[in-house]
Amino acid sequence: MTRHPGTNRTAQCVVCGRAFPLPKLRKIGQLRPGLHEMIAAEVADCGAESLICDEDLAHYRRRYVEKLLAEERGELSELDRQVLDSFEKGVSTVQSSAASVLDRNPTFGERTADRVASFGGSWTFILFFMGVLFAWMALNVSGLFAVPFDPYPFILLNLVLSCLAALQAPVIMMSQRRQEEKDRRRAENDYMINLRAELEIRQLHEKIDHQMAHQWERLAELQQIQIDLLERRGDTQRG
Known part of the structure; x- marks a missing residue:
């Protein structure tokens, strides 16, 4: 009691x-x-x-919202449960694992992969590499050396290009994989924030509807009291 x-x-x-x-x-x-x-x-x-x-109240509210989401979406995902946990505890949904992944200091290999990918995908690399190729071929066909170090058909140049492509491709893939992980974390964080906003808006709508229903009941009660008073006054005046 x-x-x-x-x-x-x-x-x-x-x-x-x-x-x-x-x-x-x-x-x-x-x-x-x-x-x-x-x-x-x-x-x-x-x-x-x-x-x-x-x-x-927070515990029951979490269970109530979880029941509504389960009825609408079926089985809840791990992200949904994380949002419900933050909703129950009253903390911000932004405090998620995405922040640790995005804000942590990258390792030496990750920094190197990012720099190689950034430089390899720029016009600076293209122009520099074309200049090296033309200089290589020009030195071997111009006759400046009595014995060219890589005569036509430039077998050594083909070997260098093959080794460069074999090394550059996995480095760029490592950088892309890390970027995909960051994008995935951002997308998950955005989903969690949107779901939390949806739950907050739904809760506000329910509170407003509930308050309006209570106000209508009070207005109807006051109106009934006024009617009773008017009827009593009428009976008194007739008596």
């Missing part, structure tokens, strides 16, 4: 039975109907005037 001591301004949570200050308790009757029904189905002697603490 709920107690309201007048001295220390505390009351008992109907779920866990512990005493809390009144600002940390909520009336179950003020919750949205679906959440109210879930709590009432599991807790005995739970009425509209019963109080629930913030911790138990």
